[in-house]
Amino acid sequence: MNIIFIGPPGSGKGTMAEKLVEKYELLHLSTGDMLRDNIRKDTELGRIAKTFMDEGHLVPDELIIRMVGEVLKSEKRGVLFDGFPRTAEQAKALLKITKIDAVMELDASLELVSERILGRMICPACGKVFASKHYKKNTCDHCGAELYHRSDDTEETVKERYLVYTTYADAIKECFAELNILHKVNADDSIETVVSEISEVLDNLL
Numbered sequence: 047m048n049i050i051f052i053g054p055p056g057s058g059k060g061t062m063a064e065k066l067v068e069k070y071e072l073l074h075l076s077t078g079d080m081l082r083d084n085i086r087k088d089t090e091l092g093r094i095a096k097t098f099m100d101e102g103h104l105v106p107d108e109l110i111i112r113m114v115g116e117v118l119k120s121e122k123r124g125v126l127f128d129g130f131p132r133t134a135e136q137a138k139a140l141l142k143i144t145k146i147d148a149v150m151e152l153d154a155s156l157e158l159v160s161e162r163i164l165g166r167m168i169c170p171a172c173g174k175v176f177a178s179k180h181y182k183k184n185t186c187d188h189c190g191a192e193l194y195h196r197s198d199d200t201e202e203t204v205k206e207r208y209l210v211y212t213t214y215a216d217a218i219k220e221c222f223a224e225l226n227i228l229h230k231v232n233a234d235d236s237i238e239t240v241v242s243e244i245s246e247v248l249d250n251l252l
């Protein structure tokens with residue numbers, strides 16, 4: 047099965063993906079992670095993407111669609127798309143190359159995501175996300191790597207990224223509306239509640 051998580055930055059898409067991919071044997075495809083990996087490796091795509099990401103803007107559709115298409119060419123497992131599609135163009139391109147079984151919308155206010163994003167620390171090795179409010183160490187409890195704060199997790203870019211999300215969200219949902227596969231969860235609920243609501247939808251697809 048192929049699943050999409052949409053929601054503003056900080057709504058918990060990555061955290062939920064981490065909790066669900068193993069159970070449902072899915073590839074976690076996060077376009078944000080793929081772009082950051084390109085930046086770390088200093089590829090041409092990474093250099094271009096960085097200029098957009100630092101401002102909280104979207105990376106151009108054609109670069110993203112090509113990057114995702116390359117992965118899907120050789121992937122045999124189902125995919126959990128995290129942070130993709132982010133525009134109607136991307137959604138239409140995706141629907142041309144694969145079938146989507148469910149779109150989970152993680153609904154969250156700007157207030158909630160700002161608090162989460164400004165206080166989040168990330169493990170560069172395994173991608174695990176920590177809330178500095180509760181987690182006081184600066185190394186990952188899973189693999190020991192030193193945690194970092196994303197350079198685009200600033201007050202200005204959070205507002206911009208939230209605005210970008212709300213600008214495109216309706217058009218993305220419109221692309222899936224007639225397939226009747228849209229489900230909404232409240233991202234402000236506890237992690238356990240959100241995981242269980244998403245699992246209920248995914249279990250019905252097995």
Ligand code: AMP
Binds near residue numbers: 102106128
């Ligand atoms: P994320 O890690 O999903 O929050 O993404 C971080 C940044 O990467 C975004 O603010 C965008 O600049 C860029 N990005 C990630 N995914 C996409 C996408 N599907 N389309 C365009 N830009 C993206």
